[in-house]
Amino acid sequence: MSDARNGQTVHTYAAAGVDHDARARFIERIAPIARSTHRPEVLSGVGPFGGMFQLGGYRQPVLVSSTDSVGTKVKIAALLDRFEGIGVDLVNQSVDDILTSGAEPLFFLDYMASSTLTADQKTAMVEGVARACRDAGCALIGGETADMPDVYAEGDLDFVGFVVGAVERDAIIDGSAIRAGDALLALPSSGLHTNGYSLVRRIFGVGIGGDPAADRAVLERTHNDLGRTLGEALLEPHRSYVQQVRAVQPKLKGITHITGGGLIDNVPRMLPDGLGARIDRAAWTVPPLFDLIAREGNVEEREMFHTFNMGLGLVVAVAPEDVDAVRAELPEAFVCGEVVADAEQQVRLWEER
Amino acid sequence: MSDARNGQTVHTYAAAGVDHDARARFIERIAPIARSTHRPEVLSGVGPFGGMFQLGGYRQPVLVSSTDSVGTKVKIAALLDRFEGIGVDLVNQSVDDILTSGAEPLFFLDYMASSTLTADQKTAMVEGVARACRDAGCALIGGETADMPDVYAEGDLDFVGFVVGAVERDAIIDGSAIRAGDALLALPSSGLHTNGYSLVRRIFGVGIGGDPAADRAVLERTHNDLGRTLGEALLEPHRSYVQQVRAVQPKLKGITHITGGGLIDNVPRMLPDGLGARIDRAAWTVPPLFDLIAREGNVEEREMFHTFNMGLGLVVAVAPEDVDAVRAELPEAFVCGEVVADAEQQVRLWEER
Numbered sequence: 001m002s003d004a005r006n007g008q009t010v011h012t013y014a015a016a017g018v019d020h021d022a023r024a025r026f027i028e029r030i031a032p033i034a035r036s037t038h039r040p041e042v043l044s045g046v047g048p049f050g051g052m053f054q055l056g057g058y059r060q061p062v063l064v065s066s067t068d069s070v071g072t073k074v075k076i077a078a079l080l081d082r083f084e085g086i087g088v089d090l091v092n093q094s095v096d097d098i099l100t101s102g103a104e105p106l107f108f109l110d111y112m113a114s115s116t117l118t119a120d121q122k123t124a125m126v127e128g129v130a131r132a133c134r135d136a137g138c139a140l141i142g143g144e145t146a147d148m149p150d151v152y153a154e155g156d157l158d159f160v161g162f163v164v165g166a167v168e169r170d171a172i173i174d175g176s177a178i179r180a181g182d183a184l185l186a187l188p189s190s191g192l193h194t195n196g197y198s199l200v201r202r203i204f205g206v207g208i209g210g211d212p213a214a215d216r217a218v219l220e221r222t223h224n225d226l227g228r229t230l231g232e233a234l235l236e237p238h239r240s241y242v243q244q245v246r247a248v249q250p251k252l253k254g255i256t257h258i259t260g261g262g263l264i265d266n267v268p269r270m271l272p273d274g275l276g277a278r279i280d281r282a283a284w285t286v287p288p289l290f291d292l293i294a295r296e297g298n299v300e301e302r303e304m305f306h307t308f309n310m311g312l313g314l315v316v317a318v319a320p321e322d323v324d325a326v327r328a329e330l331p332e333a334f335v336c337g338e339v340v341a342d343a344e345q346q347v348r349l350w351e352e353r
Numbered sequence: 354m355s356d357a358r359n360g361q362t363v364h365t366y367a368a369a370g371v372d373h374d375a376r377a378r379f380i381e382r383i384a385p386i387a388r389s390t391h392r393p394e395v396l397s398g399v400g401p402f403g404g405m406f407q408l409g410g411y412r413q414p415v416l417v418s419s420t421d422s423v424g425t426k427v428k429i430a431a432l433l434d435r436f437e438g439i440g441v442d443l444v445n446q447s448v449d450d451i452l453t454s455g456a457e458p459l460f461f462l463d464y465m466a467s468s469t470l471t472a473d474q475k476t477a478m479v480e481g482v483a484r485a486c487r488d489a490g491c492a493l494i495g496g497e498t499a500d501m502p503d504v505y506a507e508g509d510l511d512f513v514g515f516v517v518g519a520v521e522r523d524a525i526i527d528g529s530a531i532r533a534g535d536a537l538l539a540l541p542s543s544g545l546h547t548n549g550y551s552l553v554r555r556i557f558g559v560g561i562g563g564d565p566a567a568d569r570a571v572l573e574r575t576h577n578d579l580g581r582t583l584g585e586a587l588l589e590p591h592r593s594y595v596q597q598v599r600a601v602q603p604k605l606k607g608i609t610h611i612t613g614g615g616l617i618d619n620v621p622r623m624l625p626d627g628l629g630a631r632i633d634r635a636a637w638t639v640p641p642l643f644d645l646i647a648r649e650g651n652v653e654e655r656e657m658f659h660t661f662n663m664g665l666g667l668v669v670a671v672a673p674e675d676v677d678a679v680r681a682e683l684p685e686a687f688v689c690g691e692v693v694a695d696a697e698q699q700v701r702l703w704e705e706r
Contacts, residue, residue, distance in 0.1 A: 010650075010651050010652070010653065011552060011555060011556050011650035011651060011652050011656075012552075012652070012656055013549070013551070013552045013656065013659070013660045015555075016551040016552040016554075016555045017551055018551050018552070018613075020613075020614060020618070020659070043415060043525075051417070051418050051419070052415050052416070052417050052454065052525075053415065053416045053417075053418070054413065054414070054415045054416075054522060055408065055414050055415070055416055056413075060407065060409075061407070061408050062396060062405050062406065062407045062408070063405070063406045063407075063408055063416075063459075063460075063517065064404070064405050064406075065404050065406070065460070065462060065494065065495060065515075065517065066404070066462075066495060067462045067463075067464050067495060067496065067497050067513075067515055068464070068497045068499075069464065069466060069497070069499050069501075071499060071501065072501055072502070072503060072504055074504065075503060075504065101405065106416075107416075107418065109418060109419075109420045109515065110420075111420050111421070111422065111464075111513050113422060113511055113513075141418065142418060142419060142420060143420065144420050144421045144422070144513075146421075146422050146424060147551070148422075148424065148425055148511070148551075149425070149551050149561075150425060150428060150551070150554065150560055150561050150562060151425055151427065151428065151505075151509050151510075151511060152504075153506070156504050157504075158466055158501070158504060158511050160420075160464050160466075160513050162418075162420055162462065162515040164416065164418065164517055169407060172396075172405075196366070198366070198369045198370055198371050198500070198501075198502050198503070199364060199365075199366050199369040199371070201369075201503065202364060202368075202369045203364050207503055208502075208503050209503060260371075260373075261373060265373070297364035298363050298364060299363070299364050299365070300363065303364075303365055303366065306366070306373070307366045
């Protein structure tokens with residue numbers, strides 16, 4: 001923590017866990033990765049105080065922004081030393097968040113904080129961010145890498161993203177046109193996305209302060225019903241729905257992103273007052289990862305639907321007469337329920353067909 | 354962590370440290386605080402997936418954005434249970450960052466993550482954020498409060514901010530007009546702002562894993578040269594220069610914010626190639642807090658200037674003939690040095706007058 005010189009303790013910032021030169025080298029290393037995501041509107045690269053983006057091409061632009069971290073999925077990534085996927089998670093959860101109002105993602109910034117992550121591990125995270133940004137057409141224009149000795153224990157980290165998108169004022173999707181009788185269509189999730197990891201870690205006993213080698217053994221075990229290891233299934237990155245939704249956007253009356261709180265909390269977020277939803281449990285097969293979690297943790301069904309996405313990543317509301325047209329453009333989409341009159345705006349899980 | 358029911362372990366998300374209902378109550382509590390910051394351009398409140406801001410009034414708007422945390426200043430705030438000030442820090446460091454290119458702050462989002470913070474503590478942080486947002490004319494339009502059991506130890510947290518501002522394309526301040534012979538004017542800092550806390554904590558032995566009661570005793574000791582306790586001096590919030598700079602903005606050729614890396618790293622960030630800076634050490638009295646740190650930590654002068662702001666929060670470059678006009682508008686500003694030809698873009702500390 002300090003150098004001894006002439007018998008006195010001489011404090012330096014590097015010795016306190018914050019190394020300016022290593023930081024400068026890291027910024028140099030990630031700059032070309034960030035540049036690979038740039039659009040013509042970007043006026044500056046990574047490094048200055050602020051990223052710059054010249055907004056053009058909108059008549060009445062509404063900026064839509066969102067921030068979130070990938071939560072404790074970082075614990076699984078750190079245990080398995082696989083960091084690129086959480087970079088993809090970080091971007092896709094954010095672009096899907098602002099997609100709910102119909103916004104096109106414009107630019108992204110990330111914040112990563114840790115005390116012991118290596119430059120290789122941090123670079124892998126940035127590479128994942130950049131890959132997902134390119135896929136979403138979103139420019140990575142800034143970020144911050146914080147060294148936080150004494151806040152983060154060895155191997156711990158937090159990873160936060162910020163996205164800004166834009167939508168024309170008269171094209172905002174706000175759910176106000178949704179009526180009872182509208183169909184709810186779902187697009188499949190790729191896994192847990194970024195929700196429910198604190199519960200999953202407790203159920204499987206990993207990343208809760210135990211022996212990392214034992215934790216890794218649990219994560220590296222192959223489960224027949226998953227067809228892969230538990231760790232691989234848990235690290236599957238969050239999907240982006242940006243490209244798919246763009247093709248059918250004018251036909252969507254409402255879009256909701258199934259994040260923390262599952263279908264139970266997120267479907268009502270797009271519904272006007274006085275409407276609820278009936279979700280047809282038999283409309284899709286819940287992926288085996290969720291069954292495994294429910295079984296191992298003895299988690300009740302309602303709690304599962306209140307915590308996890310249960311296989312549905314995005315749910316959209318569509319007029320009945322538009323269902324076929326939307327499904328023609330989005331072959332993955334399927335009817336998972338319908339909008340119903342409900343003063344309490346509840347989501348009911350409906351078993352009968 | 355789980356309820357026993359019928360002899361079986363039934364896992365719930367609340368028991369895993371993530372409580373949906375407490376979260377909903379917290380969002381309800383902070384919503385009016387956030388609304389107190391809103392401008393007419395804000396289309397939605399806190400709570401939905403994305404905050405919305407309708408951009409208007411610009412011909413060729415360039416969006417300028419920045420993200421950062423308050424670093425390990427959170428350790429001092431947590432030890433003293435004083436959280437509102439770090440909310441002010443979070444906003445002011447960000448609006449000062451984008452002010453360097455001349456941008457007006459438009460909106461702000463915050464991310465706070467912890468495992469054991471109370472709703473009162475989190476609300477105090479949001480109140481600080483909202484106060485500074487109102488002062489800067491910036492709308493708090495979103496945020497995320499993450500419960501991260503197993504990542505954050507008891508009392509630990511991270512607190513990250515994200516600002517978006519705008520500037521007309523032809524009014525961007527980029528330093529390109531700076532010439533050798535231009536004057537460097539400084540505006541005083543209010544304290545350490547948010548930089549150098551990992552070094553300071555080591556020097557005074559606080560927030561590095563020791564006994565919190567002993568740490569508090571160190572922070573609560575009054576130092577005669579500070580005229581207050583060490584903790585009060587260390588928690589002094591970051592100043593905003595937004596209102597002051599606006600009055601003289603057209604006369605400023607370059608603006609730099611003295612953040613991590615001090616004058617040594619930050620003055621060159623605004624300078625064109627081939628120019629450096631000579632800083633007149635005798636132009637101002639370094640505030641006693643920095644002297645105390647240097648003395649207690651036996652920190653060399655160059656390292657002090659490479660880590661701390663040394664009393665200067667913002668440095669601007671001005672043509673010699675504009676110095677008087679700028680000082681007439683900003684009585685606090687003083688000449689702290691000048692721009693010089695220097696192929697290596699160094700900052701030299703100059704003792705003689």
